[in-house]
Amino acid sequence: MATDDFVNSVGGGVKDHYGEDSATEDQLITPWNFSVASGHTLLRDPRYNKGLAFTEKERDSHYVRGLLPPAIFTQELQEKRLMHNLRQYDVPLHKYIALMDLQERNERLFYKILIENVEELLPVVYTPTVGEACQKYGSIYRRPQGLYISLKEKGKILEVLKNWPEKTIQVIVVTDGERILGLGDLGCQGMGIPVGKLSLYTALGGVRPSACLPITIDVGTNNEKLLNDEFYIGLRQKRATGKEYAELLEEFMHAVKQNYGEKVLVQFEDFANHNAFELLDKYSSSHLVFNDDIQGTASVVLAGLLASLKLIGGTLADHTFLFLGAGEAGTGIAELIALEISKQTKAPVEETRKKIWLVDSKGLIVSSRQQSLQHFKKPWAHEHEPVKDLLNAVKAIKPTVLIGTSGVGKTFTKEVVEAMASLNKKPLIFALSNPTSQSECTAEEAYTWSKGKAIFASGSPFDPVEYEGKVFVPGQGNNAYIFPGLGLGLIMSGAIRVRDEMLLAASEALAAQVSQEHYDKGLIYPPFTNIRKISANIAASVAAKTYELGEFHCEMCFVQLKQNFLVFVLNFFLCLVDRSGFSSTSTKGSRQIRRKLHVQPRLSKLPLRF
Numbered sequence: 001m002a003t004d005d006f007v008n009s010v011g012g013g014v015k016d017h018y019g020e021d022s023a024t025e026d027q028l029i030t031p032w033n034f035s036v037a038s039g040h041t042l043l044r045d046p047r048y049n050k051g052l053a054f055t056e057k058e059r060d061s062h063y064v065r066g067l068l069p070p071a072i073f074t075q076e077l078q079e080k081r082l083m084h085n086l087r088q089y090d091v092p093l094h095k096y097i098a099l100m101d102l103q104e105r106n107e108r109l110f111y112k113i114l115i116e117n118v119e120e121l122l123p124v125v126y127t128p129t130v131g132e133a134c135q136k137y138g139s140i141y142r143r144p145q146g147l148y149i150s151l152k153e154k155g156k157i158l159e160v161l162k163n164w165p166e167k168t169i170q171v172i173v174v175t176d177g178e179r180i181l182g183l184g185d186l187g188c189q190g191m192g193i194p195v196g197k198l199s200l201y202t203a204l205g206g207v208r209p210s211a212c213l214p215i216t217i218d219v220g221t222n223n224e225k226l227l228n229d230e231f232y233i234g235l236r237q238k239r240a241t242g243k244e245y246a247e248l249l250e251e252f253m254h255a256v257k258q259n260y261g262e263k264v265l266v267q268f269e270d271f272a273n274h275n276a277f278e279l280l281d282k283y284s285s286s287h288l289v290f291n292d293d294i295q296g297t298a299s300v301v302l303a304g305l306l307a308s309l310k311l312i313g314g315t316l317a318d319h320t321f322l323f324l325g326a327g328e329a330g331t332g333i334a335e336l337i338a339l340e341i342s343k344q345t346k347a348p349v350e351e352t353r354k355k356i357w358l359v360d361s362k363g364l365i366v367s368s369r370q371q372s373l374q375h376f377k378k379p380w381a382h383e384h385e386p387v388k389d390l391l392n393a394v395k396a397i398k399p400t401v402l403i404g405t406s407g408v409g410k411t412f413t414k415e416v417v418e419a420m421a422s423l424n425k426k427p428l429i430f431a432l433s434n435p436t437s438q439s440e441c442t443a444e445e446a447y448t449w450s451k452g453k454a455i456f457a458s459g460s461p462f463d464p465v466e467y468e469g470k471v472f473v474p475g476q477g478n479n480a481y482i483f484p485g486l487g488l489g490l491i492m493s494g495a496i497r498v499r500d501e502m503l504l505a506a507s508e509a510l511a512a513q514v515s516q517e518h519y520d521k522g523l524i525y526p527p528f529t530n531i532r533k534i535s536a537n538i539a540a541s542v543a544a545k546t547y548e549l550g551e552f553h554c555e556m557c558f559v560q561l562k563q564n565f566l567v568f569v570l571n572f573f574l575c576l577v578d579r580s581g582f583s584s585t586s587t588k589g590s591r592q593i594r595r596k597l598h599v600q601p602r603l604s605k606l607p608l609r610f
């Protein structure tokens, strides 16, 4: 090709003097062709960029000498600098933006600081700040952090999945943005939720970032404010429903299985309840799916209840439960409690449901409302006269446990909390709605209105409260305790279906990790500081349950299982320890044991250091 031809071969009348565009113009470049980055490109690649941590040798071998200032900072020093900078911001959203920028710049450093400062940073990358980030996602949008599948992609979803640079995906978190936390329909801007949840899969569970895929399905939004917002990043149309919606979701689920196989875990997140239950029901027999809002939340609350029995006494069956909110979270939790009581007492679940009552926006769910109830509320329509509001429901039902899953803040009023305190020596109160603005009450309100009697946990974090000279530490009843460990257990065991027994196993494993030291502080969940170890234990229990139920598909596991079940379980646990970033001695020790046993780890650990 003559030089002039070459220069002029680029379209749009712009001369390509440097040949930069010729490749894309003249030949098809598939985005899944990989090359090893070096030089300037390496510094722009968040997966391999090490900031100022490149050694002298690396600076030469990777062609980055001179592209960086001369100083070499260890990862620890970079962490110190970043945490110092983050702490200068007063506005949580600014911290969120700074952290997202870091994730885009230096992924390993992002995870290191998240892992090592989990209690401080969880409220930033997760609830409550992620809620505000989603509300303003269009304005703060920088780079795509996940895959957007809109109605425009109908008929080509498989091709869209193939555009994602990673081929080996283990977990997908998908939302359609219709019920983002308790903030309602945020359409395409719900993307912040799958991104946040998956960053916890890595930081809290140890799943490789490259194996995680955040997806937002955009079928429009009914949020007028967003539709009129010039910075809105989604489709500007009302939500598609019915056949159009179902077909897009069907194509998506089909493409996911075709592209990633049967063992990819799909976590449904923040769908509105009119779709959530149906999707879960439809795909739970053909895919490895679970709904975090229905099942993950149920599992974390059940764990809190099991642990709290040490403080409030009795067995689960001795208690009476009242919910404010009868949607995904409310009925999901209610059902898992009923299943656990049934498991413990051998009573049929139809019987054990009778100690569980729910209030929705129309009042107590009772049998006279049966005809007009959505299907997921029907099992909870017990015989009782109608009760219009929560306070009267508390007085009528006399619950020992009050659980808020309404998505509406300030609904546990002083009168409600006082009524709970007058009925119980130690009322157990969960205000689970997120973000903080939607919490049914604050920790301070729960402790002061109950005169220090309440045992309290909330969906979004609250600081400790001092009441009459005593410090009360509220727990965080959030599904973040469950989904990273549950997901890890499912992935590592090669599970192909999620079953209720696995959720129960996860709850029991979490509850077992609450120690006397925690109880002494009034806590019914262990602190998040130990979450990687907690997740590893949950994962081990879930995996064991998966094997027990035979709900897995893994040729290698199967051979090992046949050879020696115990050896395999030990190997599995050692893998978890490796992945949890424990001390090098334990890692070295576990490798030695594995060598002795002639078994191999099935997944490599997340590298925390360079």
Ligand SMILES: NC(=O)C1=CN([C@@H]2O[C@H](COP(=O)(O)OP(=O)(O)OC[C@H]3O[C@@H](n4cnc5c(N)ncnc54)[C@H](OP(=O)(O)O)[C@@H]3O)[C@@H](O)[C@H]2O)C=CC1
Binding pocket: 179, 180, 181, 182, 183, 272, 273, 292, 293, 294, 297, 300, 324, 325, 326, 327, 328, 329, 330, 359, 360, 361, 362, 404, 405, 406, 407, 408, 411, 432, 433, 434, 435, 438, 458, 459, 460, 477, 478, 479, 480
């Ligand atoms: N802590 C955690 O880990 C989790 C917390 N959540 C939080 O729980 C909340 C609810 O989520 P989800 O269950 O999925 O939502 P849903 O929309 O499925 O359910 C909400 C329920 O609350 C009821 N409700 C709404 N307003 C009132 C009111 N003023 N009085 C009484 N009941 C009311 C609704 O009644 P009706 O049916 O009549 O409309 C519905 O039954 C959200 O804020 C979410 O962030 C969710 C998952 C996990």
Ligand SMILES: CC(=O)C(=O)O
Binding pocket: 127, 180, 181, 182, 270, 292, 293, 433, 434, 459, 478, 479, 480
């Ligand atoms: C925590 C969570 O999943 C929710 O609030 O929706």
Ligand SMILES: [Mg+2]
Binding pocket: 181, 269, 270, 292, 293
């Ligand atoms: Mg959710």
